[in-house]
Amino acid sequence: MLRLVKLLAVLVVVAAAAAFVGYRYWESRLEAPIAVEEDTLYEVQRGAGFNRAVSDLAERGVIEDVWAFRLLTRLEPEAIPRLRTGEYMLEPGMSGRDLIELLGSDRVVTYPLTIPEGWTFRQMRAHLEAAPKLESRTEGLSDEEVMALLEREDRFPEGWFFPDTYRYHKGMSDLDILRQAMLRMERVLDEVWEGRSDDLTIDSPYEALIMASLIERETGAAEERREIAGVFKRRMETGMRLQTDPTVIYGMGERYEGRITRADLREATPYNTYVIDGMPPTPIAMPGRASLEAAVDPLPGETLYFVSRGDGTHHFSRTLREHNNAVNRYIRNR
Structure with missing residues (x-):
């Protein structure tokens, strides 16, 4: 009986040692580098699970010991990530564990x-x-x-x-x-409208969006946005039409081919601010934050006119006579 007990004890020790060696070998296969020699793009397809991804990676030669990854689902099911659809960059030197962690992360390309x-x-x-x-x-x-x-x-x-x-x-x-x-x-x-000036000729966030789109299309010069907003505000206060070319262009739609004519300026469209009073019915473009802020905080002043200098900036005038002189200088001579 004693010999049997000793034999069983030896078998338990051998089994434990074998299990430990087997476990360490399994761990070593998961820690081994994957088979990529350069950064490699890998895509997790929509609906793909862990086992499907393992099979796909094995077919591509990225991993070799498929059994080690399959065994993970039994020994450490909590380590199996829910894969996210997208592309991932596999890097040389990554281990199998690193790969598993990557495919369950948000580090998509x-x-x-x-x-x-x-x-x-x-x-x-x-x-x-x-x-x-x-x-x-x-x-x-x-x-x-x-x-x-x-x-x-x-x-x-x-x-x-x-x-x-x-x-x-x-x-x-x-x-x-x-x-x-x-x-x-x-x-x-919403944020910009909350910080609006008290003295405005626009009454709602949507009107601010429309005005900002006109400012955006008129200038790309940051220092001019509030002044152009001021010109538009004073024109509306005095009953002048806005007379801004970008609204004419927008109203022409796909007919616009790079220039507008006198006939285009006279064409009655809902957007032609040479013809309609006030602002067009909708925005004419997507304005950035700076134009939105200018629309709700116009620069005070007396200017009512502006004309392009041809370099991305504008000349601003208080009177029609001064404006006509600027037009002769910057447009007609050019």
Whole structure:
């Protein structure tokens, strides 16, 4: 009986030693470097689980000991991450453990997408459709259908998307970027409207958005935005028409080919501020924060006119005579 007990004790020790050695070997295979010699892009497909990703990585030759990863699901199920759709950068020297941690993280490869200030919604949609690796969910839809998907069915889209650089990863869609930009514009517009001046000729955040779009399209010079806002404010106070060329261009739509004529200035469109009184019915572009802030804080003064110098800045005048002289100097001579 004693011999049997000793034998069992020896077997237990041997089994424990074998289990320990086996466990250490399993650990060593998970800690071994994956088989990539340079940074390698790997995509987790939509709906892929851990076992599917392991099989795919093995087929690509990235990992060798598939059994070690399969065993992980039994021995350490809490270590199995929920994979996120997207692309990941596999780096030389990464261990299997590192790989597992990476695929369960938010460190997906991202790409920049810049929406410039002053662009129209039509330009933004075309830019989104051309963005590489960005899924298109709005291609072929009307603007009204796009706004319905964004849960803003009663809203005209122009101006409602904040111009900025956004980042996206594979698996995201154009609708994701549109939603981000829309919510950002709503938030910024609310913030700017809260800090508005008391003496304004505009009565609502939406009118501020319209005014900001006119300012955005008139100048790219930061130091001029508030002065142009002041000119527009004084024109509205005195009953003058705004007479701003960008509204004529917007009203022409796709007919615009780089220049406007006298006939275009006289054409009655809802946006032609040479013909209509006050502001156009909607924004004509996507304004940035600086133009929004200028719209609600115009610069006081007496100027009523401005003309482009041809270098991105403008000459401002108080009287029509001074303005006509500036036009002769900067436009007709040119």
